[in-house]
Amino acid sequence: MSDGATSSTDQTPEYRYTAELAGEIERRWQAHWAAHGSFNAPNPVGPLAGGVPDDKLFVQDMFPYPSGAGLHVGHPLSFIATDVFARYNRMIGRNVLHTMGFDAFGLPAEQYAVQTGTHPRTTTEANIERYLSQIRMLGFGHDERRRIATTDIEYYRWTQWIFLRIYNAWYDDEQDRARPISELEIQYAQDKRRTPDGRNWCELTVAEQREIIDSHRLVYLSDAPVNWCPGLGTVVANEEITADGRSERGNFPVFRKNLRQWMMRITAYADRLVDDLDRLEWPEKVKTMQRNWIGRSYGANVHFPTEDDRIEVFTTRPDTLFGNVGLILAPEHPMVDEIMPGAWPSGVDERWTGGAARPAEAVAAYRQAASRKSELDRQENREKTGVFTGAYATNPVNGKQVPVFVADYVLTGYGTGAIGVSPGEDQRDWDFANVLGLPIIRTVQPGEDFDGEAYAGDGPSINSSQENGLSLDGMYIDEAKQTIIQWLEEHGYGEGRREYKLRDWLFARQRYWGEPFPIVYDEDGMPRPLPEDHLPVVLPDVPEYTPTSYDPNDADTEPNPPLAKTTDWVEVELDLGEGRKKYRRDTNVMPQWAGSCWYQLRYIDPVNSEVFVDPDNERYWIGKRPDQHGSNDPGGVDLYVGGVEHAVLHLLYSRFWHKVLHDLGHLSSEEPYRRLVNQGYIQAYAFTDSRGFYVPAEEVSEVDGEFYYNGEKVSREYGKMGKSLKNVVTPDEMCETYGADTFRFYEMAMGPLEVSRPWATKDVIGAYRFLQRLWRNVIDENTGELRVADVDPTEEDLRALHKAIAAVREEFAELRFNTAGAKLIELNNHLTKTYAAAEATPRALAEPLVLMLAPLCPHSAEELWNRLGHDESLVHGPFPEADERYLVEDTMEYPIQVNGKVRARVTVPTSADDDEVRAAALGEERIAALLNGGEPRKVIVVPGRLVNVVL
């Protein structure tokens, strides 16, 4: 790294803004802000109550995980951005809530504990301290009273409380909202709701009643197949599995396995989670990812009668039913065995039998082969395969007998686990039909220039009519679908249906460092929620943290959570309203996402011991504000900034919890995050030598576009910043070399927040020079005295100033910190040019410049503001306001285009109307010459912009 910045030599003026001075100022103002609670934002009610203006702003960074590795310069990018935005808004008088807590449960501390025996809490707390010391160095205006960590017992007590609220709720499809489970019990007790087997509620045993109630809960135990990851010793959620079927964390193989696990019924909210995306100010990219993940599709269930039953098929293209040439069941489909005849029909196609003598053998062999395929095989080998079951079903739309197959590209878990084969409009079906020699009937007319195989596009239906009058011919997809669904419903052959890719959320992990479940099991093994006054369920100390992980490839292993080993904690005697009895605690812990599902709510009311968040405080900070955000405003945090990697997991789970809590009456808002911005990443160059090893990037020098390390040529790569690439630059070293303000200014100047860009240490000097020049315009470098005087600025100065104010305000408000910084440099350059050689800088220019600098470089701004004679910190403003008078010019210069090319310029009074501008333009010497006395074909005057003359 070039070390020019710190090397202040003897000749450096004594009072120059150097990194040393910056550091001193920064520490001093950080202490001042802390001592004065400068960033404390009052709440309407409760422990943090104070006078609150109606105008508020809640800014939030995505919950950081306090890793022990320390920060590099990429990490604080979004933190600086939110801080600048928060500071600007605070200065213009808003009540701004900005803080930062820690998502502190999770595997790294636990794995460290496994290796060293150090309690995860010890590691976690040390890491949080380390993290805090790094971010505090950067001068963020966080409300320190609102810092929380998910590992705080007082915090996870409420996480457990929310879990119980969700557990004790059910989804009422009629009202389309969650309701307390007690209301369901009343419905059953009053026989307003039928029991599954039709008996009266009072005829059921207590256990039977409980089983029915439990089956409705938003949290339930399921024996369904889950993703078992032996390498981690725990199960993981669908969302935590990568495309190639491995765990996101650790990259271990994941196996489908039937285990009894806690699930959360997020699918009940699928529609609202999709629909309400339209109410959010989020990047389209994230909305699209959520829509795809939820994967709602509209289609129909179609009944295909078989000899003595019927097969239900889900299709999104019921309009193609006339082109149906077969059915396929998933290998695990329960009806396979039912419909299989003992022998092949006569004349069966040999491609259908897999060479087996009888259907049962063919299917058994196929099933075995399918189960042996790993996820990876399935994806890499897309060759369609399948075998005939020997059975036929009837296509209801035309009465044709179609063969029923088994094929592994049909999944059990989606739709009905059975599909119809319409090769003309689906490429997968086309491929399958080709492999098995099925006919292909197009039912949608492709365009003339179409030369592909299956045609999935829109077009008029063809070959889609039957004798008794049903016809789709000529209809386009939408109409054809509607028509056929109506026909199916009228004739009892099926019904319209919505289907989702979204599955319920696997909510338990067999680990140690997480929130314990507030659930115990009674002697019959039935789960019992703990009453609220039994919270918190505190995570006990355990003799060992190892969750019993296994050979990552051994699918035949069982989870054995660390908590199960603490018998004195697991076995408890409690009074749950039936006298003291023995119970066994649940030994799972919640997934890491639990704590981050609701932290914005706790930021609002961090020390409230009565409720998780007071309704008045919730309404104030994240309540709906239709007057500002439109009648459909769902409420939520005003600005949420974080990485796009949380697009599905965290953001979907958090929205789900928020909606449940809203339904149950605990929250007025319907969404947690009204506006979301994804910051770009700071990436960096890395360099490898001839052997392919990484060399320290900071010691590489560039000569004529080639890169050298120790005189040896190296090659450049571009990627993430990290230890393994030996290209880490830390905020610590930037603060050391330039000061935090320079670092902040540079990070913001690099480009728009949303854009990823390469780190370039050599460019930081530009921000440093700017701050030095600005400093020099206010402070005499040689004496340290103020060099500001109460002299009147010129008209030109005022124009420059007010133009800058108007622009900077707008840029700050729109999160365009790069251009805001540029405008400040521009204004400062004007001051340097005009007053650097003069006696002093006019106060009327210096003060607004310092104030406008404050959001970006708060320490130097505070210091200069103070030296300018102000005793009050500028944290709460004032912020300069632009005077319209100086924004309008008396005259303006119009470029004159001839046929779109600029040929001349003319200056006219700003007040000139179009005709006057036109006259002036045509009268201009060179234009007049070009016209040569003739009339132009057309003259376009764009007021305030230009004149275009068409010859």
Next chain:
RNA sequence: GCCCCCGUAGCCCAACAGGCAGAGGCAAGCCGCUUAAAACGGUUGGAGUGCCGGUUCGAAUCCGGUCGGGGGCACCA
């Protein structure tokens, strides 16, 4: 394979809603300061917007195609 985003000066980036391609920074050149250099201050050039075509009086901006980079999804019927 499908979908989305981005290509402006040697580099990072500006250009409001189609209207003079340049605000700002880095690097480069020159000048000043200096015995000299660094640092500092001043100052100067430099792209016609990846490419092809279209719409328009006028396109970096809108449309179609194409190339390059990044990201998401990937048998979801």
